[in-house]
Amino acid sequence: MAAEQQSIGDSGFLVDQPVSYCSKCTSSIDQSHQSIIRFNNRLYHNNCFTCGICHKNLNNSTNTKIAVDNNEPVCAQCKLANARMCYVCQKPILTDGSITFDTNTYHDDCFRCCQCQKLLIDETKLAKHNSKPCCITCYDKQFAPQCSQCLKPISTGKIVTCDTKKYHSDCFRCGQCNKSLVDEKDLYEYNSKPCCFQCYEQQVAPQCVECHKPISIGKVLGWNENKYHEDCFRCYQCNKSLAGENNLFEHDSKPFCSECYRQRFVPRCAQCAKPIIDKYRTFKDKTFHPN
DSSP states (O other), rough: OOOOOOOSTTTTTOOSSSBOOOOTTTTTTTTSSSOOEEETTTTEEEEGGOOOOTBBBOTTTOOSSSSTTTTTOOHHHHHHHHHHEEETTOEOOOSSSSETTTTEEEEGGOOOOTTTTOTTTOOOOOOEEEEEEEEEHHHHHHHHOOOOOOOOOOSSOOOOOOOOEEEETTTOOTTTTTTTTOSSSSEETTTTTTHHHHHIIISSSSTTTTTOOBOOOSSSEETTTTTEEGGGGGOOOOBBBBBHHHHOOEETTTEEHHHHHHHSSSOOOOTTTOOSSSSOOOOOOOOOOOO
């Protein structure tokens, strides 16, 4: 008596050569005397042909479709219960035809632009808005930031932000020499455009009145219409740093600390020999405190 052969489910198909072991229990199958089931290119004993999830026997199942999960047969109920849900229609995805985008899964036909509903399954470039897929045309018109250099929308690729302005990565260049600034650490601005360190130092940076070198890095200190490096702003007499000092004095356009200024330039009282800071009186070419 020939072996009984069955093909169950839409995904089942016959193999060219018989398999001598059951795919479920791995025991041998005597195809001459045992009834066997062929499914998904595998052989099963009748009693071994069970759902891979609930273990219900599928040999006499009234289900018209038996699905495959991890290469095992799965009944329709379990396939439905364990199916991923489509992000758009919230219905289970029971076939292999699905797309994952930004951690969400879609039926092929549900994968559409969130604005114009254009089918996106064959699109090579996609944008995202509020975690939803968006075609490039809609994204450019409605959501894409504008590049501050070329004034065109930044729809794909890296967005470079500098001082609240946005650029295409290829547009982010020095406004003086056109050098790419994407990998630069020290950035400057001149005429509302980004500027590299070399151009800023050579063309833009103010010159320190003390050392006569450009002030391209660090804090610029302004005093008496002159610019200083922070470390160059010192008392002309004692070389004490004047950065952060409130009481500063000037003589021949040079900065002095209060102590040095009093010692060198403030008149002294002819009576007590102390410096006269505020008001004074003169008598016979001599200077005195008022009291």
